[in-house]
Amino acid sequence: xxxxxxxxxxxxxEGVATAVLQDLSLSVKKGEIFGIIGRSGAGKSTLIRxxxxxxxxxxxxxxxxxxxxxxxxxAALRDARRRIGMIFQHFNLLSSRTVFDNVAFPLxxxxxxxxxxxxEVLPLLDLVGLAEKRSAYPAQLSGGQKQRVxxxxxxxxxxxxxxxxxxxxxxxxxTTQSILALLxxxxxxxxxxxxxxxxxxxxIKAICDKVAVxxxxxxxxxxxxxxxxxxPKAPVTKLMVHDLIDRDLPDWLAKKMAEYEGGPGNPILRxxxxxxxxxxxVIADLVKRFDVSLxxxxxxxxxxxxxxxxxxIVEAVGRPEAIxxxxxxxxxxxxxAEVLGHVVDDDRAVA
Amino acid sequence: xxxxxxxxxxxxxxxxxxxxxxxxxxxxxxGVPIGIILVITGRGHIWPNPAVHRVLGAAVNAFRSTPFIIxxxxxxxxxxxxxxxxxxxxxxxVPLTVAAVPFVARLAESSLREVDPGLIEAAQxxxxxxxxxxxxxxVPEAWPGIVAGITITLVNLVGYSxxxxxxxxxxxxxxxxxxxxxxxxxxxxxxxxxVLILMVQAIQSAGDRLSARLNKRLIRMxxxxx
Ligand SMILES: Nc1ncnc2c1ncn2[C@@H]1O[C@H](COP(=O)(O)OP(=O)(O)OP(=O)(O)O)[C@@H](O)[C@H]1O
Ligand SMILES: [Mg+2]
Numbered sequence: 195x196x197x198x199x200x201x202x203x204x205x206x207x208e209g210v211a212t213a214v215l216q217d218l219s220l221s222v223k224k225g226e227i228f229g230i231i232g233r234s235g236a237g238k239s240t241l242i243r244x245x246x247x248x249x250x251x252x253x254x255x256x257x258x259x260x261x262x263x264x265x266x267x268x269a270a271l272r273d274a275r276r277r278i279g280m281i282f283q284h285f286n287l288l289s290s291r292t293v294f295d296n297v298a299f300p301l302x303x304x305x306x307x308x309x310x311x312x313x314e315v316l317p318l319l320d321l322v323g324l325a326e327k328r329s330a331y332p333a334q335l336s337g338g339q340k341q342r343v344x345x346x347x348x349x350x351x352x353x354x355x356x357x358x359x360x361x362x363x364x365x366x367x368x369t370t371q372s373i374l375a376l377l378x379x380x381x382x383x384x385x386x387x388x389x390x391x392x393x394x395x396x397x398i399k400a401i402c403d404k405v406a407v408x409x410x411x412x413x414x415x416x417x418x419x420x421x422x423x424x425x426p427k428a429p430v431t432k433l434m435v436h437d438l439i440d441r442d443l444p445d446w447l448a449k450k451m452a453e454y455e456g457g458p459g460n461p462i463l464r465x466x467x468x469x470x471x472x473x474x475x476v477i478a479d480l481v482k483r484f485d486v487s488l489x490x491x492x493x494x495x496x497x498x499x500x501x502x503x504x505x506x507i508v509e510a511v512g513r514p515e516a517i518x519x520x521x522x523x524x525x526x527x528x529x530x531a532e533v534l535g536h537v538v539d540d541d542r543a544v545a
Numbered sequence: 546x547x548x549x550x551x552x553x554x555x556x557x558x559x560x561x562x563x564x565x566x567x568x569x570x571x572x573x574x575x576g577v578p579i580g581i582i583l584v585i586t587g588r589g590h591i592w593p594n595p596a597v598h599r600v601l602g603a604a605v606n607a608f609r610s611t612p613f614i615i616x617x618x619x620x621x622x623x624x625x626x627x628x629x630x631x632x633x634x635x636x637x638x639v640p641l642t643v644a645a646v647p648f649v650a651r652l653a654e655s656s657l658r659e660v661d662p663g664l665i666e667a668a669q670x671x672x673x674x675x676x677x678x679x680x681x682x683x684v685p686e687a688w689p690g691i692v693a694g695i696t697i698t699l700v701n702l703v704g705y706s707x708x709x710x711x712x713x714x715x716x717x718x719x720x721x722x723x724x725x726x727x728x729x730x731x732x733x734x735x736x737x738x739x740v741l742i743l744m745v746q747a748i749q750s751a752g753d754r755l756s757a758r759l760n761k762r763l764i765r766m767x768x769x770x771x
Contacts, residue, residue, distance in 0.1 A: 273672060
């Protein structure tokens, strides 16, 4: 639905061209919610603005719904833009128009008659849950309501894709969730392709099917959200998902592990749960089947698009062969167990 | 005050209103489009054109920096051409309009420039043409500011019209000078000044109220949230 090939964009600053996007390629399939995440200044806004040519790329091609946007200009470009909806961080509603007239705006631009406009706008206001606000002005709305109006407005011209530039960054977490739920809802109801950019990982985790990580104008990795976030490869991604998968060990534990480096002692295991077995009572099984007891030091379960992803850090106490067998069992369940180090109980170390 | 005096005052008031009214309508018709062109031909705007921008800007500045009294005399040939005479209330409308057009243009320009670039960008993203952006985004969004600018222009024109009156333009200024200064009737001068003050007050508060009513950004939130 959106094909970006070899996209480059540089800005001239004091006569020197600075590359903001470097040879970037992406492909977004129909009906997908595709997220682009990156730190501030990574080039996210520039990238999304290159898709509807608010910013003209220095090189490369952008094809939306089979049409090469980069080849267009003038009236042909304006027509193509009607098929690409866009919403913004600061909503960008016309303050002089009511909710109804804001949603009607793109239809007016297209030269639709009053009665046609009315027939198009009212269902959209219903869809975003603002039917009773039709005569209100933007200044009378909350941030979340404003973004709903902006979404209805973006949908009015029946776009093939919706571009979202930090659409929830000006909203509180609760409102963010409701807007994300709305986006998910219209994605499913209308089979609308959504490309969103954000610097907030929770946004990606909540609704995206795929994610691309943008760093200094380069896509450093892309793929299904679950895969990228549970097994990040690029350093930027690792940093981003640090809280999710790579929590720092408690200080005292790290210190103890350093003391007993290389063993002997009780192994510290990091067990990672993901995929279909994540919900099974593995811990209880280990205790029962292998006579290994586990001290839990840290546990965290997160959900990415509804799939659980958990990490537990435990000290395994038991005979070495039993622990060995227990680790093998964990692996046989398609889960992951890594030995991070060893510790010795203080009292036993003395004895 | 004698009834003759009241009659003179009413005549003067009517002449002033006529001069100020007509010239401000003409100034708005001429000045707002110039303000629009000044904005949209600017760098990075929807219709960048450095040549037009610079020439128009220089012309506006030239007219604005010429003192009104000099402008009035300098354009006497133009006034004669248009009205047939350079004396009288209707003749005064020409220099008043010429002075007010660039003034309105600059005030309109600054209101139009304050329109959030995000709105222009959103309209572009929806496929709006430059003309549609002007008509449906820039002007409606800047309208309360433009109305406030026209109010200021009206007030200024009241002052200028008194000056025009001094050189044969009629109106309250003329009355004040003829009776108050030349015939030593200070009470006429005082009456004229009071009428002018009331007029300016009325214009300003009506303009403020209208601008505020048009400004939908000032509508209060009704204490509802999501
Ligand atoms: N019109 C412009 N002219 C010059 N430089 C620009 C322009 N637009 C963006 N840049 C530069 O391009 C880089 C990327 O900007 P961009 O706005 O795309 O980043 P971003 O990832 O959206 O960041 P943020 O999360 O802060 O919005 C920045 O260094 C910025 O200064
Ligand atoms: Mg940005």
